[in-house]
Amino acid sequence: MQVDRRRFIASAGGAAAVAAMGHEDRAEALEHYMTDQLDRAVRLTEAAQSSVEPRVPRGTGNLFRPTASGFEPMPANATLVDFFTRRFAPARHVLQSANHAVQTGQPERTIFACLLHDVTQNLIKADHGYWGAQLFAPYVDERVAWAIKFHQALRFFPDDAVGYEYPEMYNRIFGVDYEPDAYVKTDYEFARNHRYYMEARL
Template structure:
């Protein structure tokens, strides 16, 4: 069960922290600096420390880790984010967590929308809707594996398989279906980037698998340059989710599945333990 005790509402925390951060902001501050200022202001309002995973602050950990922090920490309480219901559904996670990221959320919605327009079966439209959930709200590294593991207990095996292997297939063109190496990757990784061996091995395995085209179709509907003017409503996918995602009765994250802990981490992303 969730601890629903609240010190302040989300709106109160954000409003008060916004006032503090605005008063301390200086001309010319970067977007990241402003975000950090607001984050610190929120913690001041809450009188709580935030436990940041080591991979979220690599530079500090490489120097020996952060100094001990006094006071209280966030623990099964996250007023900075919308309150989740006691028995959350996938749609709750989409609306109250994953789609809070405007760019990442639009990417998921537009990829799924394209897949639906292209006539993909429901289970692959769902794969496109969820293919980057780890990137958006969990971790970028090996996001295909994390994303697949999160949804495996609740979907058709082909859906999770497609999400797992789309990660490797993105790096390898397939002229037979018109898939080219993304120009974006050349820009952000460099012209000389070569995927590591485990990615090549995953590609070889997928290339010879009966579901190869399922994962390839995810990459082909994986929009790297989506139209910011196109608005897609997540509610448009309610029926597809209902047909392809097995919602646990006890709530997603509280059903003792092998991936329940991964969903709970989206409810309370900065628990101390």
């Protein structure tokens, strides 16, 4: 996905606002921007969507986007499909991620983790992996929750063994001196030596 650096910086509040952000905040803002751009293409094709989209308050997810019609009510016994169709849609990034996991023959738990790993961004952007893991942990295999939590830290660290390179986009947007916050580095070191490491890498 191509990212227009100027538009991204403007969406984050301008150059001064980006300069005042910590490294993790910048990464979260970029991921938010990219996810929103993927979903925006779908939203703009929907007839009910206004031609001018209201801005989401900084740090909050799309569920806080003001809408003229409000949300469609959830059924009494809502399923995950209901959440995807009525709250998370269009959710292109996680659907692409889960589809890739299916196409590469990953186990069901990995596919499920791919499907859920970023949906918490509909509520909150900052530390979405940590929040998502807490949200889903009571209901899913512990490896799924583990993958959701640690994908946030692992995205900053390349691993040639699985073909994951450091995102060049981070260099283009933030510069080559970009460094994750200390807690992210600590979690990476922990995850790197954990028996579930590959759960979050795949």
